[in-house]
């Protein structure tokens with residue numbers, strides 16, 4: 251295993267952006283100067299060919315599949331004595347609330363401003379996202395804006411390409427992008443990356459209340475399960491499945507966007523990083539795995555813009571728009587996106603696309 255000495259630390263100078271704030275919302279192409287001089291021993295990921303070795307694919311597939319299979323195998327074993335329909339219903343409900351909180355709220359609204367929201371809905375999105383236990387709004391937004399600014403280059407908090415692109419370096423990079431980066435002691439500057447939300451009293455307060463919201467996320471399923479069946483055992487099984495397993499599952503799905511969606515999948519749109527569209531993660535991630543389009547057009551409210559690409563978060567934004575909870579939604583723009591499709595590709599854009607000039611609501 252790697253020691254901390256050879257993992258290295260990201261260049262601190264590169265972590266401090268010259269132009270913060272709104273600049274972080276616009277396309278993710280890192281300025282060459284931000285990359286620093288290329289070290290001779292260190293690969294420049296954007297210049298290297300796509301890795302497609304069978305070994306790497308088998309390895310990541312194993313890491314993803316084996317724990318999932320173990321979890322699925324536990325379900326019939328536990329059925330009837332440690333797991334019941336109540337647990338499944340509560341787990342799915344909390345998964346959807348927290349997952350949409352991350353996808354619609356933390357990511358598309360708070361990080362990228364893909365739409366505007368009325369105050370109660372803004373608060374609801376921040377609370378729902380907090381239930382995912384992925385950190386307070388301010389931390390998440392700051393990290394993610396930094397990711398876009400330096401995407402797959404020096405300064406990106408979680409690029410799988412940070413150690414190079416040979417087989418060993420990529421294996422280490424995938425583990426780092428998935429989970430290792432969470433332990434990096436370098437914290438993203440909130441003053442630099444999210445001054446907009448730092449100035450918002452509601453969001454500052456909700457960020458401070460994050461530990462309380464974590465407690466709600468863990469205890470509410472137990473309370474609901476216990477009251478529903480009126481038993482302590484039901485409270486415990488609901489806590490196990492709808493709190494612990496549900497949180498772990500959503501964590502892995504979110505982290506997969508950082509690891510898998512920057513390594514494997516389709517490059518349907520022109521990007522200068524390694525972001526890719528991964529169709530098999532689309533439903534579980536509420537559309538977040540259409541990550542290649544997202545890097546090509548970060549403020550777009552719909553990530554699965556092509557016909558047939560399921561994007562539950564985009565449909566939820568569409569419903570919220572009809573209800574008047576959100577407005578000024580940045581729906582896919584045909585004129586802008588057609589030019590971004592890679593040469594030789596001309597798949598049709600899906601619904602919610604603005605076919606003519608931009609018009610409000």
Ligand SMILES: [Zn+2]
Pocket residue numbers: 397401507508512525541545
């Ligand atoms: Zn990304």
Ligand SMILES: [Zn+2]
Pocket residue numbers: 357361362394398544548
């Ligand atoms: Zn993003």
